[in-house]
Amino acid sequence: MTSLKSLWLHENMLSGVLPSSIGNCTKLEELYLLNNQLSGSIPESLSKIEGLKVFDATANSFTGEISFSFENCKLEIFILSFNNIKGEIPSWLGNCRSLQQLGFVNNSLSGKIPNFIGLSSNLTYLLLSQNSLTGLIPPEIGNCRLLQWLELDANQLEGTVPEEFANLRNLSKLFLFENHLMGLFPESIWSIQTLESVLLYRNKFTGRLPSVLAELKSLKNITLFDNFFTGVIPQELGVNSPLVQIDFTNNSFVGGIPPNICSGKALRILDLGFNHLNGSIPSSVLDCPSLERLILRDNNLSGSIM
Template identity: 80%
Template sequence: MKLVLWPWFLLFFTLVTSSWSLSSDGQALLALSRNLTLPSSIRSNWSASDATPCTWYGVGCNVRNRVISLDLTSSGVSGSLGPEVCRLKYLQILSLSGNNISGSIPPELGNLKRFSWLSLYINSLSGTIPEELFKNQFLEQVYLHSNQLSGSIPFSVGEMTNLKSLWLHENMLSGALPASIGNCTKLEELYLLNNQLSGSLPETLSEIKGLRVFDASYNSFTGEITFSFENCKLENFSLSFNYIKGEIPSWLGNCRSLIELGLVNNSLSGKIPTSLGLLSNLTYLILSQNYLSGPIPPEIGNCQLLQWLELDANQLEGTIPKELANLGNLKKLFLFDNRLSGTLP
C-alpha cells in the first residue's frame, strides 16, 4: 500500500513546490495583474509555474533574473495600476503607455530606488500626481501626458534632480509651476501645454541651463518673462495662448539653436527685438495677436531658414523691410491687421 501511495505523493509534492518556486518578482507581477487587466494572450504567457518571469511578455530582467523593466506599451491593457508595483525592487523602466488604464497613479512608485523611466501617457489616469512620485531623485524620464490628471504640479518636482524629460501636457493640471522646478538643472524637455496652469512663470527657470524644449502653450500663465538663458540651448520656446505681458526678451537672440518661437495670443507689447535676426536656425516665428509696436526689424531677413512668419494682429508700423526678400524658404507670411505700408519685396 505504501508503495502505491508514494508516486502520488511525489507528484503532489512536485506540483506544490513548482508553484512555490516562482520568484518574488514573478509573484509581484501576478499580484499586479489582479487589478491591471491583461489581454488573454499576455495573461496566458504569465505562468505561475515558471521559476522566473524573465520570459514573460513585456518583462525584462538583469543577469540575476530580477525584473528591471515592464513594457506593455499599446498592448490592450486596462484596469488600474496597484501598489504592488513597488514590490519590484529592481525596476528601472515602467512603460504602460497607449492603453486604457484608469484610476490614480500609485504613490508607492516613489519608493523604487532604481526607477529612472516612467511612461504612462495616453491612458485614462485621473486624480492628482502623487507628491511621493516626484520625490524620487532617480527619475530621468517622466511621461504622463494625454491623461485626465488634475490638481497642481507637486512642489516636490524639484527633488527630481536627475530629471531630463518632463511631459505633462494634455491633462487638467491647475495652479502655478512651482519655483522648485529650478532645481531640475539637468532638465532638457518641459512640456506643459494644454492644461489649466496659471500664475507667473518662475524666475528659477533660469537655473535650467540645458533646457532645449519649453512649451507651455494653451494655459493661463500671467506676468512677464522674468527668467533668462545666457548660454541658451533652446530649440523650441512656445508660450502661445496665455496672458503673458511685457516685452519679448532680447536674450532670445542668444538661442542660436532655436527653431521655433511661438508667442501667439498674449498681451506682449514693445518692439520686436532686433536680436532675433541672429537666429540662423529659426524656422517658425509666430508672434501674432499681441500689442507689438514699431517697425518690423530688417534683421529678420537674416533668418534664412525661416518658413513661417506670423506678425499679424499687432500694432506694427512703418514700411515692410525689403530684407524679407532674403527669406528664400518662406512659405507662410501673415502681416495683416497692422499699420504697415509699402509693398511686399
C-alpha cells in the same frame, strides 16, 4: 519567471488587463509595455517590484488612479503618457531621486504639480501636458538643472512663470501654451543658450522681449500668439538663429519688422498679424526662399511690395 529582469512587450497588439501576478517578478528592472491595447487599472502588486528602474506604458488604455507605490524608489524612467489615468501625481514620486524621465502626457490627472518634483535632480524630461493640472508652477522645478524638455502645456495652470526657471541652463524645449498663466515672462529665461522651441501661446503674458533673445544660436521655433507682449521685436532676431517658425499674432508689438529676420534662409512661418507694427516689409522677408506662410494683416505697415 521570478528571475526575470527585463520584459519588453512594446509595439504589439496585446489587450486585456495587466495581470496582478506581474508582482511575482520581484527582480524585474525593466518593463516596457508601450504601444499596445492594454486596459484596466495598473495592478497594485507592482509595488512588490522594488528594484524597478524602467516602467513605460505609453499609448495604452489604462484607467484609474496610480495605486501602486515604491517606498525605496529606484525608478529612472516612469512614463504613462497617452492613457486614461486620473487622480493626482502620486506623492511617493518624491522618493525617486534617480528619476530621469517622467511623462504623463494626455491623461486626466488633476490637482497641483507637487513641489517634490524639484528633488529629482537628475530629471531630463518632465512631460505633464494635456491634463487638468491646476494651481501655480512650483519654483522648485528650477532645481532640476539637467532638464532638457519641459512640457506643462494644455492644463489649467495659473500665476506667473517662476524666475527659478533661469537655472535650467540645459533646457531645449519649453512648452507652456494653453494655460491661464499671466504676468511678466522672466527675461532671464531668454538667456538660456540651449533653447530650441519656446511655445507660450494662449496665455496672458506681458512684458517685452529682450535683445538677448536674438543671440540664441539654436532657436528654431518661438510661438507667442494670443498674449499681451509689448515693445519692439528685437531687431537682430533671425541673424544668429536658425529660425523656422515665428508666430507673434495678436499681441501689442510696435516698431518695425526686424530687417534680417530671414537671414538664416530656413524660415517657413512668419506670422505677425494683429499687432501695431509700422514701417515697410524688409527685403529679407520678400526674398526669403523657404517661406511658406506669411501673415502681416492688421498692422500699420506701409510702403511697396517689391
